[in-house]
Amino acid sequence: MNNLPTITILGAGYVGLTTGSILAQAGYQTYLIEPNQKRLATIKSGRSFFFEDGLDTLIEKGLKTKMLLPTDSYAHSIPQSDIIFSCVGTPDNPDGSPNLEYVFEAAKTALQYLKPKAIYVQKSTVPVGTGNRLIDIFAKSGLKVDYLSNPEFLREGTAIADTLYPDRIIIGGDSSAAISTLTDLYRRVELNRQAIAELSGIANQAKVCRYISTELSSAELIKVTANAFLAMKISFANSIAILSDQVDADVVEIMDGIGLDPRIGTAFLRAGRGYGGGCFPKDVSGLVSSAQDHGVELKLMRSTQEINAKMPGYIIDKLKTRLTTLKNKQIIILGLSFKAGTSDTRMSPGIALANICAKNQASITVFDPIVNREDLDQLDTSTRIVDSISELPANPDAIIIATEWPEFCNFTPTQIINLLGKEGILVDAINAYNPKSLAQYDIRYIGVGRRS
Numbered sequence: 001m002n003n004l005p006t007i008t009i010l011g012a013g014y015v016g017l018t019t020g021s022i023l024a025q026a027g028y029q030t031y032l033i034e035p036n037q038k039r040l041a042t043i044k045s046g047r048s049f050f051f052e053d054g055l056d057t058l059i060e061k062g063l064k065t066k067m068l069l070p071t072d073s074y075a076h077s078i079p080q081s082d083i084i085f086s087c088v089g090t091p092d093n094p095d096g097s098p099n100l101e102y103v104f105e106a107a108k109t110a111l112q113y114l115k116p117k118a119i120y121v122q123k124s125t126v127p128v129g130t131g132n133r134l135i136d137i138f139a140k141s142g143l144k145v146d147y148l149s150n151p152e153f154l155r156e157g158t159a160i161a162d163t164l165y166p167d168r169i170i171i172g173g174d175s176s177a178a179i180s181t182l183t184d185l186y187r188r189v190e191l192n193r194q195a196i197a198e199l200s201g202i203a204n205q206a207k208v209c210r211y212i213s214t215e216l217s218s219a220e221l222i223k224v225t226a227n228a229f230l231a232m233k234i235s236f237a238n239s240i241a242i243l244s245d246q247v248d249a250d251v252v253e254i255m256d257g258i259g260l261d262p263r264i265g266t267a268f269l270r271a272g273r274g275y276g277g278g279c280f281p282k283d284v285s286g287l288v289s290s291a292q293d294h295g296v297e298l299k300l301m302r303s304t305q306e307i308n309a310k311m312p313g314y315i316i317d318k319l320k321t322r323l324t325t326l327k328n329k330q331i332i333i334l335g336l337s338f339k340a341g342t343s344d345t346r347m348s349p350g351i352a353l354a355n356i357c358a359k360n361q362a363s364i365t366v367f368d369p370i371v372n373r374e375d376l377d378q379l380d381t382s383t384r385i386v387d388s389i390s391e392l393p394a395n396p397d398a399i400i401i402a403t404e405w406p407e408f409c410n411f412t413p414t415q416i417i418n419l420l421g422k423e424g425i426l427v428d429a430i431n432a433y434n435p436k437s438l439a440q441y442d443i444r445y446i447g448v449g450r451r452s
């Protein structure tokens with residue numbers, strides 16, 4: 001035992017499991033509460049229940065050293081803990097607002113066991129004002145609890161690197177003592193990050209992290225505003241892609257051209273099938289709905305959503321124009337996770353593309369290198385799922401690349417020709433290939449906002 005604060009993490013999703021595994025390696029006794037018994041059993045066996053590069057090694061080591069303690073028991077963990085991180089899920093309500101049931105349930109359950117002067121850190125993405133509602137609940141209990149908002153910016157696929165080498169740590173709240181305790185915790189992670197990176201096989205970085213303390217409401221808004229801004233960049237690139245298609249311009253050239261202006265930057269301007277995942281769609285609709293609660297109409301964000309929603313259909317319409325009809329056409333979709341490096345299929349554009357084709361009565365075959373079959377229940381039931389590229393049907397009418405997995409972005413022209421067979425069209429829904437290079441090989445190509 002050391003003198004460092006003891007931690008409990010509520011919820012072992014992408015944020016909770018990554019944060020917990022890293023804190024355990026930084027020397028903190030870390031309880032990890034996961035109520036889902038199947039997930040808990042997987043974590044207790046030394047593995048993550050989702051794919052995230054390098055994470056299993058940290059879990060395994062944390063279990064071995066007994067610094068990471070997965071449990072389903074609040075009674076066992078909270079009374080001993082000085083800092084509680086709430087990392088529970090906030091799924092979408094049907095109206096686009098986030099469902100805060102787990103956030104409040106976790107806080108109320110933790111409250112039954114909290115020791116006085118515990119620090120309650122909110123990492124779940126919650127609408128602005130949620131912190132004040134929770135502070136009221138804590139205050140009514142008569143227990144002195146310091147509440148902080150500490151938004152999380154990690155990306156799936158690079159979760160460990162993002163947690164070890166963040167650009168900034170934002171901490172919102174009123175208690176300077178609690179802010180200082182949390183800052184110390186992250187500084188300790190910084191001190192240990194090279195060793196943790198090596199253990200998990202992540203490259204060391206020489207990044208300087210900025211610590212910023214803010215108003216509680218600002219911290220709550222920073223997370224969703226950051227994601228909304230990035231989502232807006234993608235929809236902006238997609239709207240210019242649609243224009244490019246009309247005027248024979250190339251959206252990749254345009255985005256490269258504007259991105260060289262450092263005020264704009266090149267990141268998140270890749271046009272294609274649009275954004276998906278567990279964050280962008282939810283955070284944009286969460287921001288729109290919380291602004292509405294305060295009488296503010298965020299039209300820019302609504303347009304962002306509209307453009308994003310139309311991209312899969314827009315791409316399939318381009319294919320339809322070439323093939324006249326999709327009925328009985330043989331179409332292959334490569335990539336079903338919402339992006340490369342993850343097994344997550346939430347709001348996956350690949351699945352949207354497959355389902356639109358299925359609706360048009362095409363015959364669909366899909367392949368993804370990591371996604372599990374059991375996570376594909378949103379796919380139209382007529383879809384055939386295969387486990388390797390070699391099982392794909394020969395001579396398809398089209399192959400749609402939907403996810404930036406390296407194995408789909410680095411095909412040689414010969415491999416593409418072999419996969420496409422006699423008449424097939426390559427639909428590059430992520431603009432991974434250069435149409436001019438493919439044209440030399442007579443590869444039939446459809447990109448997004450690129451001449452084909």
Ligand code: UDX
Binds near residue numbers: 230
């Ligand atoms: C995002 C934020 O980046 C991260 O900071 C936050 O903590 C969680 O939400 P994540 O959802 O893991 O992370 O994925 P991200 O890499 O941001 O990509 C989101 C989506 O946008 C993916 O579907 C991706 O394919 C798409 N995208 C990204 C584009 O379509 N074009 C781009 O230029 C960049």
